[in-house]
Amino acid sequence: MATSRDEATVGVRTVVVPAAGMGTRFLPATKTVPKELLPVVDTPGIELIAQEAAAVGAQRLAVITAPSKQEVLRHFDTFPELVEMLRARGKDEQADKVERANQLIAPIAIEQAKPLGLGHAVSLAEPVLDADEDAFAVMLPDDIVLPATVLEDMARVRAAKGGSVLCAFEVSREETFNYGVFDVEDTEDELVKKVVGMVEKPEPDQAPSNLVATGRYLLDRKIFAALRQITPGKGGELQLTDAIDKLIAAGEPVHVVVHRGKRHDLGNPGGYIPACVDFGLHDPVYGPALYKSLKAIMTAFEAETR
Numbered sequence: 429m430a431t432s433r434d435e436a437t438v439g440v441r442t443v444v445v446p447a448a449g450m451g452t453r454f455l456p457a458t459k460t461v462p463k464e465l466l467p468v469v470d471t472p473g474i475e476l477i478a479q480e481a482a483a484v485g486a487q488r489l490a491v492i493t494a495p496s497k498q499e500v501l502r503h504f505d506t507f508p509e510l511v512e513m514l515r516a517r518g519k520d521e522q523a524d525k526v527e528r529a530n531q532l533i534a535p536i537a538i539e540q541a542k543p544l545g546l547g548h549a550v551s552l553a554e555p556v557l558d559a560d561e562d563a564f565a566v567m568l569p570d571d572i573v574l575p576a577t578v579l580e581d582m583a584r585v586r587a588a589k590g591g592s593v594l595c596a597f598e599v600s601r602e603e604t605f606n607y608g609v610f611d612v613e614d615t616e617d618e619l620v621k622k623v624v625g626m627v628e629k630p631e632p633d634q635a636p637s638n639l640v641a642t643g644r645y646l647l648d649r650k651i652f653a654a655l656r657q658i659t660p661g662k663g664g665e666l667q668l669t670d671a672i673d674k675l676i677a678a679g680e681p682v683h684v685v686v687h688r689g690k691r692h693d694l695g696n697p698g699g700y701i702p703a704c705v706d707f708g709l710h711d712p713v714y715g716p717a718l719y720k721s722l723k724a725i726m727t728a729f730e731a732e733t734r
């Protein structure tokens with residue numbers, strides 16, 4: 429598949445970010461701090477998503493929040509007094525960091541009063557889209573997909589084949605029960621599959637493949653009509669997966685780009701800690717010392733547990 433950035437025609441104006449979850453896997457931290465504000469090195473997950481959205485040219489970040497999670501949007505405020513104080517003290521680098529989120533993209537808060545599911549959350553974004561906006565992206569803030577250019581590949585597939593394009597990751601069969609799982613057919617491109625069905629969190633023996641949805645979706649606007657038709661599915665929630673399956677059943681093209689890069693799951697400590705380590709190791713300030721500390725920690729740990 430062509431992956432030159434110059435050719436990229438993503439053309440996405442709106443990125444929808446469902447961020448209304450309760451963060452139960454991160455308690456007790458999430459009693460008062462929304463999980464989207466937990467830092468990866470020094471930057472909250474929501475700002476990493478905003479960076480990724482801005483990098484593909486999106487203008488709007490439609491953040492679906494719960495009534496108790498207003499702090500997530502506050503992260504995009506201007507903080508003029510803090511910036512002024514930092515600049516007066518010559519701390520320009522820190523001041524730039526404070527201003528960065530606000531300058532990236534225009535955030536729009538959409539309140540989801542009740543946690544009715546990912547499908548319901550996405551449906552709330554419809555009024556934010558322009559009348560002529562045929563497609564939009566969904567980025568789940570729990571999922572960090574690297575390199576962050578995967579949406580460019582997805583946009584190229586949409587330009588060639590129309591419809592909706594999702595990001596797929598290969599996992600072992602035993603892990604499929606955690607994800608939306610694709611039933612696929614091959615295309616002429618090894619890394620692009622046609623989706624002929626999709627099922628949310630099936631039992632491993634019922635999984636149609638080991639290709640699963642990670643948190644990047646390029647959705648045709650027709651998804652909103654499909655979302656109006658779905659009824660509560662897995663876990664009693666309105667599932668985005670079920671609306672995508674309805675699109676397929678109605679003959680709409682749905683494809684996946686099989687992502688061969690890295691993925692981190694910020695939604696639970698078991699995925700968040702490796703993400704911090706990975707980003708930390710690549711950080712020019714903290715990386716070299718972190719590398720040494722990790723080696724020492726590993727050596728001590730192995731000695732302790734031998």
Ligand code: G1P
Nearest residue numbers: 546571607608640641642643669
């Ligand atoms: C959601 C989706 C699922 C997808 C997953 C990716 O599930 O419902 O289809 O595979 O995100 O992270 P969640 O992890 O929110 O339960």
